[in-house]
Amino acid sequence: MNGFALFDTTIGRCGIAWGERGVIVVQLPEGSESRTRARLLARCPQASETRPPADVQRAVDAMVALLTGKPSDLTDVELDLERVEPFDRRVYAIARAIKPGATLSYGEIASRLGDRTLARDVGQSLGRNPFPLVVPCHRVLAAGGKVGGFSANGGVTTKLRLLSIEGARTSDVPTLFDGNRDFGFALKPRRRSAR
Numbered sequence: 406m407n408g409f410a411l412f413d414t415t416i417g418r419c420g421i422a423w424g425e426r427g428v429i430v431v432q433l434p435e436g437s438e439s440r441t442r443a444r445l446l447a448r449c450p451q452a453s454e455t456r457p458p459a460d461v462q463r464a465v466d467a468m469v470a471l472l473t474g475k476p477s478d479l480t481d482v483e484l485d486l487e488r489v490e491p492f493d494r495r496v497y498a499i500a501r502a503i504k505p506g507a508t509l510s511y512g513e514i515a516s517r518l519g520d521r522t523l524a525r526d527v528g529q530s531l532g533r534n535p536f537p538l539v540v541p542c543h544r545v546l547a548a549g550g551k552v553g554g555f556s557a558n559g560g561v562t563t564k565l566r567l568l569s570i571e572g573a574r575t576s577d578v579p580t581l582f583d584g585n586r587d588f589g590f591a592l593k594p595r596r597r598s599a600r
Contacts, residue, residue: 409445409452411438412465414472416566419538421468422449423461427483431468431536433557448535468538474570476505479539489535496530503544505571510546511553524548532556543567550574 407429409422417434420441429452432445446452457465464482471477480501486494499514511531515523531542537557543564547553555564 407449407452408455408457408461409449410454410457410461410465411442411445412469414469415570416472416563417441419468420445421457421461421465422452423457424485426485426487428461428464428536428539429485431539433537433563435558464539471505471538472567472570474572479541482539484536484539490530492526493530493533496527497534497536497540500531500534500540500542500545503541505541505544506573508544508546508550508568508573510548510550512548514545528553538567544571544573 407422407424409420409430411418411420413419414434418438418441419434420430420432421428422430422432422445430445430448432441432448435441435444456462460483464479467477467479467482471479484497486497489497495518496514499509499517503509511524511527512521514527515521518527527545531540531545532554534540534542534556537543543555545553552561552564552568555561557563559566
């Protein structure tokens with residue numbers, strides 16, 4: 406029997422579905438709890454809402470911790486990869502090895518797969534990722550540190566928020582010196598006194 410549960414995080418209400426072989430789906434927040442539930446059930450329609458077993462609850466706790474900025478290792482979370490294509494499995498295995506605060510590019514993952522020309526295929530694979538956070542597709546960037554795309558609700562804004570929580574730097578993540586664009590204040594130049 407497959408089960409699912411919704412849980413609160415700093416980015417909103419997420420969802421997780423599991424079966425006998427492990428986690429089937431991780432759902433990032435949609436615009437509302439009902440939309441998050443509906444999106445999760447569209448991907449795992451046979452699941453019933455229930456309390457997670459201990460191993461799934463540990464995964465939930467680790468995701469909640471990660472989203473508060475605490476280092477949290479999700480590499481031990483058991484995933485049900487039965488419906489995942491072999492190429493995607495290879496991409497996800499590389500992505501799972503990226504630590505919080507670190508990033509790789511699509512091209513770097515393609516190189517690790519043995520063919521740098523597969524960068525676009527890597528991006529498409531990560532766009533199909535049914536396990537966001539556990540398979541941290543948000544840690545994979547476009548060339549030159551640019552953010553690239555993100556298929557979750559909120560798109561690139563959500564990706565930047567996840568990277569910011571983890572302390573990762575990209576060329577698109579604002580710094581203290583980027584002024585009021587994202588921080589609500591601007592740094593004012595210091596006046597020099599006349600001597």
